Amino acid sequence: MKEDFEVIIIGGSYAGLSAAMSLGRALRNVLVIDSAEPCNRQTPYSHNLITHDGQTPASIANEARQ
Numbered sequence: 001m002k003e004d005f006e007v008i009i010i011g012g013s014y015a016g017l018s019a020a021m022s023l024g025r026a027l028r029n030v031l032v033i034d035s036a037e038p039c040n041r042q043t044p045y046s047h048n049l050i051t052h053d054g055q056t057p058a059s060i061a062n063e064a065r066q
């Protein structure tokens, strides 16, 4: 099955998912390609990230993907 996309985002962590959310809300057809190696993958939990303090980076990204 062939599908056309208006935007392809390389990198599906916080920045890429934020861009995808904005573009989706603008009714753009978006593809996110991600190799799942975010820069913060070694850190046990987040600090000073409002509403997400103490969560793991993976749980924040999973919530964003939902």
Ligand SMILES: Cc1cc2nc3c(=O)[nH]c(=O)nc-3n(C[C@H](O)[C@H](O)[C@H](O)COP(=O)(O)OP(=O)(O)OC[C@H]3O[C@@H](n4cnc5c(N)ncnc54)[C@H](O)[C@@H]3O)c2cc1C
Pocket (backbone or CB within 6 Å): 010, 011, 012, 013, 014, 015, 016, 033, 034, 035, 036, 037, 038, 039, 040, 042, 043, 045, 046, 047, 048, 049
């Ligand atoms: C050790 C550490 C601890 C941190 N702790 C905190 C904290 O406590 N609080 C806080 O607010 N911030 C913290 N940060 C900062 C925060 O993690 C970064 O600002 C944030 O992750 C940047 O998001 P990003 O989407 O730009 O990049 P990333 O999260 O690094 O995501 C980039 C994504 O792109 C993918 N990618 C890259 N190249 C390709 C390719 N060619 N093809 C496909 N996919 C690709 C990668 O696999 C990855 O999933 C920390 C950072 C580090 C390194």
